[in-house]
Amino acid sequence: MIGEEWNGWIPICSEGAAEGGNLKIACRPQPLSATRSHTLASFRHASSNYKPSGNELPEALEGSLNDPASESSWVSGGSPSSLAHPIHVQPQHTVHQETTMAPRPIFAATHPRACSTAFERVFMTRRDVLESQHEPFGDAFYYGPEFLSDRFRDDEAARKASPESHQTYKSILDHFGEVENQGKRIFIKDMAYYLFPPQGLPAAIAPSLGGGEEPGNPTVLPVDVLRKFHFTFLIRHPRRSIPSFYRCIIPPLSDITGWTTFMPSEAGYEELVRLFDFLLKENIIDKDHLTVVDADDLLDNPEKMIRQYCDRTGIDFDPGMLVWDQADRDHAAKLFAKWDGFHNDVLESSRLNARTHAQKTSTVESEDKDWAEQYGPEAQKLIRECVDANISHYEYLKQFCLKA
Numbered sequence: 001m002i003g004e005e006w007n008g009w010i011p012i013c014s015e016g017a018a019e020g021g022n023l024k025i026a027c028r029p030q031p032l033s034a035t036r037s038h039t040l041a042s043f044r045h046a047s048s049n050y051k052p053s054g055n056e057l058p059e060a061l062e063g064s065l066n067d068p069a070s071e072s073s074w075v076s077g078g079s080p081s082s083l084a085h086p087i088h089v090q091p092q093h094t095v096h097q098e099t100t101m102a103p104r105p106i107f108a109a110t111h112p113r114a115c116s117t118a119f120e121r122v123f124m125t126r127r128d129v130l131e132s133q134h135e136p137f138g139d140a141f142y143y144g145p146e147f148l149s150d151r152f153r154d155d156e157a158a159r160k161a162s163p164e165s166h167q168t169y170k171s172i173l174d175h176f177g178e179v180e181n182q183g184k185r186i187f188i189k190d191m192a193y194y195l196f197p198p199q200g201l202p203a204a205i206a207p208s209l210g211g212g213e214e215p216g217n218p219t220v221l222p223v224d225v226l227r228k229f230h231f232t233f234l235i236r237h238p239r240r241s242i243p244s245f246y247r248c249i250i251p252p253l254s255d256i257t258g259w260t261t262f263m264p265s266e267a268g269y270e271e272l273v274r275l276f277d278f279l280l281k282e283n284i285i286d287k288d289h290l291t292v293v294d295a296d297d298l299l300d301n302p303e304k305m306i307r308q309y310c311d312r313t314g315i316d317f318d319p320g321m322l323v324w325d326q327a328d329r330d331h332a333a334k335l336f337a338k339w340d341g342f343h344n345d346v347l348e349s350s351r352l353n354a355r356t357h358a359q360k361t362s363t364v365e366s367e368d369k370d371w372a373e374q375y376g377p378e379a380q381k382l383i384r385e386c387v388d389a390n391i392s393h394y395e396y397l398k399q400f401c402l403k404a
Helices: 036-047 059-066 095-100 116-124 137-142 156-161 169-180 238-247 269-281 295-300 302-313 326-339 364-375 377-398
Strands: 015-019 022-026 106-110 130-134 185-191 230-235 292-294
Touching: 106 116, 106 269, 116 130, 116 185, 116 295, 116 326, 130 169, 130 326, 137 169, 137 185, 169 185, 230 269, 230 295, 230 302, 230 377, 238 364, 238 377, 269 377, 292 295, 292 377, 295 302, 364 377
Parallel strands: 106 185, 106 230, 130 185, 230 292
Antiparallel strands: 015 022
């Protein structure tokens, strides 16, 4: 569906025809906008992450914004709404699309510490038909020239030290097209908050994707790009995810992860809800065919939940997906390496088994006591505040979950 015939993922053309199960598009380059050279500066200003010392642009973007040779069907002179004849992609529940076009990339949107890497490992076993992309947008969000995160905002050396410091939102999407040319379906597991400016700041389309604003779109990806994914969602109660996240930023794990500051803005629940609601509003996901999985249901009954997920996404289920051999471990270790320390437990696992004991019943008092004993009284207060701030977001999404 997506590859060289598309010449990118953002069509700026009007002619297309279904042929042999693929949509062929005749594209024409768009002229550069006179305001494009200011795109990055305004993008950064909106997210409070950029403090320019002049009118300089990072080299990685300066070329793409000013070199006409780099202009392709990926980016246009303005937002996709400015296209004379925009391409309309059918929403994911439309049977006709699923049967006449190659399956869309699966995007498992989640928040940190939702057992998402264990979930992801299940699908990494299907290297015959799937190509896993492990948290790709985090590269642009944290390290690239369009970075949005506050975590390394004032640490340019840390950003540049990353092997992914060259990545933009466009280069990540370009890579998806290259992968699909190899004939496999893409499976993406990623944090929803990587698509949003932090702290609830207004969003603008990423400069590498043309910049500008799309009214109502809270993300940095154009809505026509969002339409190209088959979105699913994975959640976990914040009383379990937030303490787990905190554990990663203190010794001994912080010695491996390199993260030493707890940032509540990285909890990720609010952005997941905002993404979910926007996709519903735009009919990108169908309210009658939602795929939302609760991590506790997954851990209690992994085979049933994975079977349901496969049925919803068009993947042939195989019980062997729940058992991982050395080749599976080596493959996962390679993909997980960029987030060293965050996934150690699941890398040591050889299968996804159902829990053999019930979850411990807890109260606010017992949780606070446990967290204070494990992390100290000040940390307990931070964890409690973050948990309480996100329970309503979790409960909102919980009502849409598949039944265990």
